[in-house]
Amino acid sequence: MSKIAVIGLGSMGYGMAQSCLRAGHDTWGVDINADAMARFAAEGGRAGALPADLDIAMIVVLNAAQTEAVLFGETGIVADLPKGAVVIACATVPPEFALKMQERCAKAGVLYLDAPISGGSVKAANGQLSIMASGSAQAFAAARPALDATAETVFELGDSAGAGSAMKAVNQLLAGVHIATMAEALTFGMTQGVTPDKFVEVISKCAGSSWMLENRAPHIVDGDYTPRSSVNIWPKDLGIVLDIAKSAQFSAPITAVALQQFVAAAGMGFGGEDDAAVAKVYARNAGLTLPGEDA
Amino acid sequence: MSKIAVIGLGSMGYGMAQSCLRAGHDTWGVDINADAMARFAAEGGRAGALPADLDIAMIVVLNAAQTEAVLFGETGIVADLPKGAVVIACATVPPEFALKMQERCAKAGVLYLDAPISGGSVKAANGQLSIMASGSAQAFAAARPALDATAETVFELGDSAGAGSAMKAVNQLLAGVHIATMAEALTFGMTQGVTPDKFVEVISKCAGSSWMLENRAPHIVDGDYTPRSSVNIWPKDLGIVLDIAKSAQFSAPITAVALQQFVAAAGMGFGGEDDAAVAKVYARNAGLTLPGEDA
Known part of the structure; x- marks a missing residue:
């Protein structure tokens, strides 16, 4: 049982957070929309501050700019993640951007999995997504509980961010x-x-x-x-x-x-x-x- | 056992003629390329003049202009077809053209099936084409032996030329x-x-x-x-x-x-x-x- 945060509770992220919950993980849901957070808390999720020993942060936002803001912005989460935690970045972004994020996370001792998702909101809610993932073996290993909870198929496309x-x-x-x-x-x-x-x-x-x-x-x-x-x-x-x-x-x-x-x-x-x-x-x-x- | 002529022995027509032969039909192969005709005759097909009691003429040429030439050109075949014979027109042509050909054939007492083909040369040779067909019930009935010999799937798309x-x-x-x-x-x-x-x-x-x-x-x-x-x-x-x-x-x-x-x-x-x-x-x-x- 892992401690997982899903950041971005839109049509994809909300279903992925539900899938993590259903798999038995202690799951935090974070969104700028307070209603989405309250709804997720009512389903058994967590809505408060992220724990100091968080294992996995899944970033399910719209694009590169939002991903960067979540990770390294004013209230960015990477600074507070424990060493060895893994960021699973799910937005569609340029490969070069993913590579840059991997490097910046590495400097903070945080693993990074380049992991764009495919399949739509129904599959997200059913834990049946396809995930096109690339990253180090350590990043894959650390991310596994969340991948297992949300994906039917995980394509392992390389040992560095960018390929996914x-x-x-x-x-x-x-x-x-x-x-x-x-x-x-x-x-x-x-x-x-x-x-x-x-x-x-x-x-x-x-x-x-x-x-x-x-x-x-x-x-x-x-x-x-x-x-x-x-x-x-x-x-x-x-x-x-x-x-x-x-x-x-x-x-x-x-x-x-x-x-x-x-x-x-x-x-x-x-x-x-x-x-x-x-x-x-x-x-x-x-x-x-x-x-x-x-x- | 029907008397079938396949006119146009290109990559699709040659295979269709072979499929008619294999199904036991008395099959004539016609092409401007004498080598293709000789090759087909060597496989058991017929290369001479079309018989006066031909049942089915499959036109497997490139386009509307060639179809019209085969049917109604200087040496066009429709004038010599017996009443009740059916033309199966397989080229990709505009729907309006197919309709016009149907009308002109009808004036000669000849049935017309608008029957473009899909599937490639391998499926043509194996009798496994998809045929997108439309025409009168009489045209379908008359064409059936050739359709059965060449197609795996026949879509029946309407009772007049054009829909196919x-x-x-x-x-x-x-x-x-x-x-x-x-x-x-x-x-x-x-x-x-x-x-x-x-x-x-x-x-x-x-x-x-x-x-x-x-x-x-x-x-x-x-x-x-x-x-x-x-x-x-x-x-x-x-x-x-x-x-x-x-x-x-x-x-x-x-x-x-x-x-x-x-x-x-x-x-x-x-x-x-x-x-x-x-x-x-x-x-x-x-x-x-x-x-x-x-x-």
């Missing part, structure tokens, strides 16, 4: 483009008399299928844009991908165009909806009515 | 974009230390996967660009998609960008290679060396 974040960026490039392409193809089909439900029925069995198509296209068929993962994730994550690409002088034209479609979806006011709502950009541009919309 | 071609266009949009996106992501990963084999190993189990990624990325890992399906297919097929889209006033920006990557691959001299060679565009642009290339 690199693979996550690659995965996000594909996932984001595939969602937008699914929306482009589904709405294109509508102009040719292919209904959204026929699209899902046939294409999911054909060479044009993708994991994201099978997962997201049914949301459009159902007209259900309850956010499992929101449109707003993609300008952020594809932006990180393109920043990394630019630094490496790598031209990524398809990613760049897909990003624009999510930006347009946010601009139309759908940023908080499920990311399948990127289909609304295509539908509006072409004068189409999606399932569940008024004609 | 529409679904094929949707599938090609996705398949083409997914190949180019796989190439973009795989080479992007290389700039961040993700090796091509690690890419396949991890991403194929993640949300970023696609049918095309799992099928084509291993070709890059192996440095094997033997064309199962060539780069040259995609400027053609994505061009058809964009022509249909433009006619419908549908904006398809991701498809448009993916098309350009295949055009660049052809421009670099890789048009006859496996379509995974679109990765060479990204690699050259970024100064990367793919597996099997000299550094």
Whole structure:
């Protein structure tokens, strides 16, 4: 039984904190949102100050800036962590940033696991995430109780921070483009008399299928844009991908165009909806009515 | 046992003709390439003039123009087909074109099945294609022996020509974009230390996967660009998609960008290679060396 803090109780972090609790760990939940902390405390979690002998800090925030603030900002936690404790950093960040954080943690005697997560909020709550992890053998060993509690699959991608974040960026490039392409193809089909439900029925069995198509296209068929993962994730994550690409002088034209479609979806006011709502950009541009919309 | 003609003995048509032969049908093979006809005759097929009582004509050519020439050109076959025979049109064509061909065949008393194919040359030779078909009940009934001989899955998409071609266009949009996106992501990963084999190993189990990624990325890992399906297919097929889209006033920006990557691959001299060679565009642009290339 470990002492674990989950910092960031958003749609992913809250479920991961629940999964740690369910696995029997003494778990602290920390968020700027007091309601989330109170709710977690009501479920058996801890809401007070972190203990001096904390074993594991999982950082489940939005990006590099928030990760750095949590670790090394004015009220940063690393200064107060005991030697040998491990930081598990779960945000999508540039590989170079992860490497820098590993170095700064090492100076404080704290281990660092570069550990971006994938799978969505339902899998987070069920302890079934995929984690793309890299770090020293000591970091993996120290992180194991939290990894076991939250993940179904842990990819061990290397012995230093950076490799995990690199693979996550690659995965996000594909996932984001595939969602937008699914929306482009589904709405294109509508102009040719292919209904959204026929699209899902046939294409999911054909060479044009993708994991994201099978997962997201049914949301459009159902007209259900309850956010499992929101449109707003993609300008952020594809932006990180393109920043990394630019630094490496790598031209990524398809990613760049897909990003624009999510930006347009946010601009139309759908940023908080499920990311399948990127289909609304295509539908509006072409004068189409999606399932569940008024004609 | 039916009398079937397969017109167009390219990488798909030749295998389909073999599958008809294997199923016990009396099968004629027709191509402008005399070598292909002689080869098919040597395997037990027929190479002479089509019989007056032909049951089924499968047209396995490249595009709408070739389909129209085969059916209604100077030496077009429809004029000589018996009433009640069926044309199975397998090329990727605009839905409106398929509808027009159906009408013209009907005037000659000939049935028409709009039946684009999917699956590649290996599945063609094994009788395991997917066929996206639409047409009258009579057309389906008349075509059944040839469909049974060549297809594992026949999607019955409607009672008139057009619906099959529409679904094929949707599938090609996705398949083409997914190949180019796989190439973009795989080479992007290389700039961040993700090796091509690690890419396949991890991403194929993640949300970023696609049918095309799992099928084509291993070709890059192996440095094997033997064309199962060539780069040259995609400027053609994505061009058809964009022509249909433009006619419908549908904006398809991701498809448009993916098309350009295949055009660049052809421009670099890789048009006859496996379509995974679109990765060479990204690699050259970024100064990367793919597996099997000299550094």
